[in-house]
Amino acid sequence: MTWQDTDVQALQRSAERRRRLGRISVYTAAIAFAFLAAFPFTWALVSMFKQSNDLYVKDNSPFWFNEVPTLKHLGFLFTDTNYLTFIRNSVIVGLAVTAITLALALPVAYALARLRLRWGERLGIAIFLVYLIPPTLLFIPMTRVITNLGLQESLWSLILVYPTITIPISAWLLMGFFKGIPMDLEEQAMVDGHSRIGAIARVVLPLMVPGIIAVVVFAFTLSAHEFIYALAFNKSSAVKTIATGVPTELVRGDVFFWQSLQGAVILIAVPIALIFNAFLDRFISGFTMGAVKG
Amino acid sequence: MAVVEVRGLTKHFGDVVAVDGVDLQSEEGEFLVLLGPSGCGKTTLLRMIAGLEQPTEGEILLGGESVSGLPPRARKIAMVFQSYALYPHMTVANNIAFPLKAQGMDPSKRAAKVQWAAGLFDIDGLLHRRPRQLSGGERQRVALARALVREPTVFLLDEPLSNLDAKLRAAARDDLMEFQRRIGITTIYVTHDQVEAMGMGDRIAVMDHGKVRQLGTPEEVYHHPADVFVAQFLGSPPMNLLESMYYLFGFRPEQFLPEGIAESEGARVPFTFHVNRIEYLGSERYLYGHIREYEETKIIAMLPATVTLPIEVDQDHKFSVARDQLRFFDRDGGQRIPPQALNR
Amino acid sequence: MTSTRAPRNRYLSDNPRFLAGLFMAPAVIYIVALVGFPFVLAIIYAFTNISTGNPELNFVGWDTFRRVLDDPVFREALWNTFLFAVIANLLVVVLATALAEVLTKDFKGKWLVRFLVLLPWVAPVSLATITWLWTLDSIFSPIDWVLRQLGLITENVYWLGRPGLAMSSVIAVQTWRIVPLAAVIVMAGLIAIPGEINDAVAVDGAGPWRRLFQVTMPLLAPIIAVAVLFGVILTISDMSVVFVLTRGGPTNSTQVLSTWAFIKGIEGGALGQGAAVALFLLPVLIGITAVVLRLARRREVL
Numbered sequence: 001m002t003w004q005d006t007d008v009q010a011l012q013r014s015a016e017r018r019r020r021l022g023r024i025s026v027y028t029a030a031i032a033f034a035f036l037a038a039f040p041f042t043w044a045l046v047s048m049f050k051q052s053n054d055l056y057v058k059d060n061s062p063f064w065f066n067e068v069p070t071l072k073h074l075g076f077l078f079t080d081t082n083y084l085t086f087i088r089n090s091v092i093v094g095l096a097v098t099a100i101t102l103a104l105a106l107p108v109a110y111a112l113a114r115l116r117l118r119w120g121e122r123l124g125i126a127i128f129l130v131y132l133i134p135p136t137l138l139f140i141p142m143t144r145v146i147t148n149l150g151l152q153e154s155l156w157s158l159i160l161v162y163p164t165i166t167i168p169i170s171a172w173l174l175m176g177f178f179k180g181i182p183m184d185l186e187e188q189a190m191v192d193g194h195s196r197i198g199a200i201a202r203v204v205l206p207l208m209v210p211g212i213i214a215v216v217v218f219a220f221t222l223s224a225h226e227f228i229y230a231l232a233f234n235k236s237s238a239v240k241t242i243a244t245g246v247p248t249e250l251v252r253g254d255v256f257f258w259q260s261l262q263g264a265v266i267l268i269a270v271p272i273a274l275i276f277n278a279f280l281d282r283f284i285s286g287f288t289m290g291a292v293k294g
Numbered sequence: 295m296a297v298v299e300v301r302g303l304t305k306h307f308g309d310v311v312a313v314d315g316v317d318l319q320s321e322e323g324e325f326l327v328l329l330g331p332s333g334c335g336k337t338t339l340l341r342m343i344a345g346l347e348q349p350t351e352g353e354i355l356l357g358g359e360s361v362s363g364l365p366p367r368a369r370k371i372a373m374v375f376q377s378y379a380l381y382p383h384m385t386v387a388n389n390i391a392f393p394l395k396a397q398g399m400d401p402s403k404r405a406a407k408v409q410w411a412a413g414l415f416d417i418d419g420l421l422h423r424r425p426r427q428l429s430g431g432e433r434q435r436v437a438l439a440r441a442l443v444r445e446p447t448v449f450l451l452d453e454p455l456s457n458l459d460a461k462l463r464a465a466a467r468d469d470l471m472e473f474q475r476r477i478g479i480t481t482i483y484v485t486h487d488q489v490e491a492m493g494m495g496d497r498i499a500v501m502d503h504g505k506v507r508q509l510g511t512p513e514e515v516y517h518h519p520a521d522v523f524v525a526q527f528l529g530s531p532p533m534n535l536l537e538s539m540y541y542l543f544g545f546r547p548e549q550f551l552p553e554g555i556a557e558s559e560g561a562r563v564p565f566t567f568h569v570n571r572i573e574y575l576g577s578e579r580y581l582y583g584h585i586r587e588y589e590e591t592k593i594i595a596m597l598p599a600t601v602t603l604p605i606e607v608d609q610d611h612k613f614s615v616a617r618d619q620l621r622f623f624d625r626d627g628g629q630r631i632p633p634q635a636l637n638r
Numbered sequence: 639m640t641s642t643r644a645p646r647n648r649y650l651s652d653n654p655r656f657l658a659g660l661f662m663a664p665a666v667i668y669i670v671a672l673v674g675f676p677f678v679l680a681i682i683y684a685f686t687n688i689s690t691g692n693p694e695l696n697f698v699g700w701d702t703f704r705r706v707l708d709d710p711v712f713r714e715a716l717w718n719t720f721l722f723a724v725i726a727n728l729l730v731v732v733l734a735t736a737l738a739e740v741l742t743k744d745f746k747g748k749w750l751v752r753f754l755v756l757l758p759w760v761a762p763v764s765l766a767t768i769t770w771l772w773t774l775d776s777i778f779s780p781i782d783w784v785l786r787q788l789g790l791i792t793e794n795v796y797w798l799g800r801p802g803l804a805m806s807s808v809i810a811v812q813t814w815r816i817v818p819l820a821a822v823i824v825m826a827g828l829i830a831i832p833g834e835i836n837d838a839v840a841v842d843g844a845g846p847w848r849r850l851f852q853v854t855m856p857l858l859a860p861i862i863a864v865a866v867l868f869g870v871i872l873t874i875s876d877m878s879v880v881f882v883l884t885r886g887g888p889t890n891s892t893q894v895l896s897t898w899a900f901i902k903g904i905e906g907g908a909l910g911q912g913a914a915v916a917l918f919l920l921p922v923l924i925g926i927t928a929v930v931l932r933l934a935r936r937r938e939v940l
Contacts, residue, residue, distance in 0.1 A: 187346050272761065
């Protein structure tokens with residue numbers, strides 16, 4: 001059987017066509033997904049600068065400005081609402097919850113990843129199962145517990161309770177990262193003169209920085225997202241977080257301050273998304289390490 | 295007084311017996327090799343001496359004192375792992391200084407010691423680099439410098455040459471030997487490579503399934519193996535082993551020579567060797583075949599290049615082995631039978 | 639020399655068993671206290687008539703449960719919880735797998751696409767839902783505007799005002815916010831598929847469709863199971879989307895167990911009933927978890 005030149009050319013052309021079709025379909029799909037994901041945010045982005053007599057006209061285009069854009073509503077957000085307070089509260093809670101999470105999840109993750117425990121595997125599964133018990137199941141008795149502890153209407157209620165959500169997942173994530181560090185290094189440090197705790201502190205933790213960062217980002221994100229506990233425990237405006245403050249406070253009676261509302265959303269969503277994007281690859285490697293090495 | 299002594303040492307991992315009642319004593323300044331196939335317990339034994347594993351039974355003495363219950367840092371040992379375990383987030387200098395920092399040595403004395411250790415291994419120029427910037431050979435030297443900087447009494451090495459490629463291995467082996475001779479520190483070295491063991495060890499402990507089969511000099515374990523396992527583990531190609539009615543007997547390929555070539559005095563036992571295949575490797579020839587009356591067993595003969603006698607394939611040849619080179623083993627237990635105990 | 643049992647460590651900080659206990663105790667105690675205990679309390683509450691007006695634990699047997707079950711809104715909520723979770727996650731699986739495939743390819747502007755595609759997930763749920771409130775507004779919805787401009791409709795679609803449409807809207811929002819997370823999980827799975835398999839498939843001459851169905855999806859099945867598990871848990875245990883979007887309306891047609899428990903228990907003060915409603919989340923969760931885990935174990939991943 002001999003190769004005919006024309007056969008080869010035809011094959012090459014069809015392969016080229018298929019490749020180009022592939023490229024086009026990838027671009028199309030990418031654009032479609034990006035659009036579907038972002039479209040509610042796009043007109044939030046436009047709306048937040050619109051004047052009220054532009055926005056509240058049914059037949060005006062929502063996509064562009066029919067009147068001059070204005071920063072008035074953004075200003076309103078900062079001066080006439082507790083927006084900054086909400087942000088401050090979320091940050092405080094975020095910091096505290098992150099600290100507690102790391103303090104409790106790091107040791108657990110290390111123990112499960114390294115120390116040969118008889119009940120190690122079962123405990124790992126137990127931790128995962130705990131995560132499956134959602135706040136929506138626990139929030140009613142939890143509200144009573146918080147009231148009995150006298151922590152209602154304060155940020156402490158959230159600081160106390162949020163780690164129940166962050167610790168299981170963080171422990172799982174950190175376990176994956178720990179397994180990625182060779183045991184040799186710890187043992188070498190022990191031979192070189194440290195106790196196991198000393199070895200962990202000096203050799204393992206410095207190498208865990210990527211995992212720790214992942215947990216920090218995750219814990220902060222959660223503190224900004226969490227809704228049900230925040231709504232159930234804290235009704236007074238001064239202690240609301242971003243998640244509960246924005247939806248409830250920017251509606252006075254039946255009147256929605258739409259521009260400020262949308263502005264409030266965009267100002268939070270965009271920075272968080274930027275940070276997440278920067279760390280996305282690290283998260284993926286954490287997932288795969290945790291899942292593959294199980 | 296032995297620097298390292300192990301008595302009745304046993305380690306169980308659940309149902310698995312990794313180390314089974316080992317007794318061992320090292321001599322001062324010697325290079326002791328623990329040799330055996332993977333899973334034989336040599337690494338576990340080493341790790342127990344280091345304190346990284348706790349024995350199930352038995353005692354470990356370093357410098358005459360029991361160290362049971364002591365963690366690694368209290369044992370005055372140094373250890374080099376197969377991976378070298380260099381701390382990736384520290385410079386070479388800080389890697390070497392690490393054990394001294396752990397001791398709480400003050401910075402000026404530390405710096406001097408680091409210089410001294412780096413000088414020993416010729417790595418002064420690398421002090422500011424990071425491990426990922428070093429070659430395999432350089433990493434080994436940093437690991438050695440770090441191990442030696444505390445001036446330990448015992449030096450433990452776990453297959454440190456396995457990660458190097460073949461060319462580097464010979465040079466690294468040379469380096470290691472030279473430095474051990476110079477410093478004179480008692481060294482215990484784990485390997486599965488019998489060539490390495492023979493070349494480096496003052497004494498070799500041949501291990502299998504958690505037990506020490508034989509402890510002796512390279513000459514002893516090679517020429518006077520205690521059992522079939524030792525006989526066949528050492529030597530490449532392995533000893534030829536034949537089964538007769540009452541016992542096993544064997545001889546090494548280089549001892550199996552064509553009639554008339556051998557120059558030894560003393561009786562020689564003749565065999566008819568049917569050669570099936572010849573491998574010509576330049577410095578020697580390997581002849582593969584079988585012996586009359588033992589047709590099932592593959593026999594290998596090794597002829598050095600200096601023996602130029604032409605050998606034809608698919609033919610019978612007259613070969614022989616010196617009678618005192620034959621080794622006899624018990625058929626059931628594999629133990630060596632000393633020649634006097636034989637009743638032929 | 640007689641052999642001796644090895645004595646226990648003098649040095650505690652090196653003893654693995656001591657360390658294990660030390661390392662695990664804080665987290666375990668914390669979780670038992672703040673998850674285990676409230677969990678038990680939730681069960682107890684459901685058997686009492688406790689309320690904010692009457693905060694004593696009076697055991698009433700099955701009475702509270704009966705009251706809850708007799709309420710037609712509850713049955714609606716139970717059905718909706720299940721329905722929303724199933725439909726939303728079916729959509730999520732398909733979309734997330736496609737999105738993951740796209741995100742593993744290289745193309746210009748990928749960073750921007752990734753950024754936009756992640757927005758629904760990383761924006762706090764309640765805030766993301768607010769953008770939908772406007773998008774689906776009965777007067778000013780941009781979607782309606784476009785449809786009117788195209789001449790496809792004359793009157794606005796009351797996305798959140800009609801029961802069927804409201805349910806679809808809730809499902810759409812849930813799907814929308816979960817797809818990014820599921821896509822990231824599936825991406826992790828795709829990356830884990832060894833390159834050699836794709837090479838072998840290419841050499842064997844399989845086209846992209848066959849590759850997707852006969853090679854990629856079976857290999858991805860365990861990871862997709864994980865993504866579905868997360869997605870289902872997130873849908874079922876979420877309260878904010880329904881609460882912010884519709885508050886369960888119109889006329890309780892989009893009520894789900896979580897919002898109903900909140901309205902009954904926290905807003906209404908009937909803590910016992912709220913707890914009972916919330917407890918019904920458990921069988922749904924356990925059921926779906928068991929199914930997904932069994933599917934995953936069959937493919938030997940967990």
